[in-house]
Amino acid sequence: MKSILCVENVTKKFGGVAAVNKCSFDVTQGTITALIGPNGAGKTTLFNIISGIQPLDEGRMVFQSEDITGSATHEIARKGISRTFQLTRLFKNLTIKQNLLVAKEVSDVVLKKMLVSFGVKKSLSTKCTDLSYGQQRLVELARALLFPHSFLMLDEPTAGVNPFVREQLKKIIRCAAKNGTTVLLIEHDMDFVMSLSDHVIVLNEGCVLAQGTPAVIKKNRRVLEVYLGK
């Protein structure tokens, strides 16, 4: 099994406090990997480090056997890393169509088909501030999927979306993985994580606490203590 992303000893401090602390893990190509952990564990910070938004203090990152440590965000993206944000970041004065076209130039037909398959019943010319929060999340996900990538990072995709859309999301993510995309997702919804992922990494206070298959993680006593609160 080939790893597509290696995170080696990555440390990030905010004013002396390590949000991410000597963190190392590999993401295997073609899998769905979940990154879980309590609030403030450093998950989002880790995403921002991988996409080059926040500089790291120590360590390095290798993507498809290429060192991407210290590369600019747009360069890292162009290597094939696409992502969404914990709080959606749509281009607020632009329409759905314009938002999607920034990711990739495709025809209206493709865009419409995509919206339908995501269950967003809005015309392409809708301004994205006129969408509900859940719809905004879906459009952001559609945008991330349109952008040419081999690696997809999702920061809490199910936050604020209803159970029906949640099932849609599962299908969409599974479908992406089936088509060869490697997925790394942050998620608090345990049912979602356990039913979807091949591999789970548990982060606590910036360190990797445990990792393994969902079945293994579910039984890990330390994980139960710090995270699942049992």
Place this chain on the structure above:
Amino acid sequence: MAFSAYLIHLGILSCMYVMLAISLNLALGFTGMLNLGHVAFFGIGAYITAILSMQGLPLWLTCILAIIGGLIAGILLAFPTARLRGDYLALATLGFTFIMAAIARNWQSLTRGALGIPGIPRLVASNEQYLFWISLSTVIVALLVSWLTKSSIGRTLQAIRDDELGAMVLGKNVFAYRMLALGVSASIAALAGFFFAHFITFIDPSVFSIDDLILMFAMVILGGLASNKGSVIGGVIIFLLPEPLRFIGFSSSIVGPARAILFALILIGMLVYRPRGIFGKVDLS
């Protein structure tokens, strides 16, 4: 001055301001850069034109060199301000305007300082012909900018304006796009400066005046951010609005402040009743 000559005069200056408003809107409205250096690009264009045409360079060449000079100035300004946003960018670019004004005032061997440069050759003999050329340029500029802002480049500029991070994770080189917007915007402002120098035939450091900068901002805000149509309408309205004051018979010492009060009232009225301007569709926050 005969009334028709007066109208031609107004037409020429309207075109000049429309070019300035369109180009400012490219940086301000479409790309979200609070650029107070815009009047400096205009002044740079005017000075390049004046200095070179006094050396006897042909018109077409001074025109091209003024545009290139503006382009280079815009690109150069993009470097030190690369990491600045919002108010900080505004302050830094205002500083750029002051520096350019100071150079024009103090580099006497080149600019004759406060004495200014008189006797700049006219572009064409008659003002009718002048109106033709500046109208043609304005139409070309308007078409070019409207094409640019509708293209995928324009879409990316607007995406960057709304959310830089969102654009970066979609592989967009934000610095390169901002540099492009500033460069194109500056070269058009410099072209307006070229026309100004040849029309007035005299320039001095007052081409870097903050009053003109405020005028340009009023035009863009009245017309609407990120609207090329708005830049045209706003440019013409703001430029022509104070003109009737001339005919009321006020002394010039009253006309100046009256203009300023008029613009202030318009801006306050717009901000209260129509913050997006006449044609604007975007909110900057």
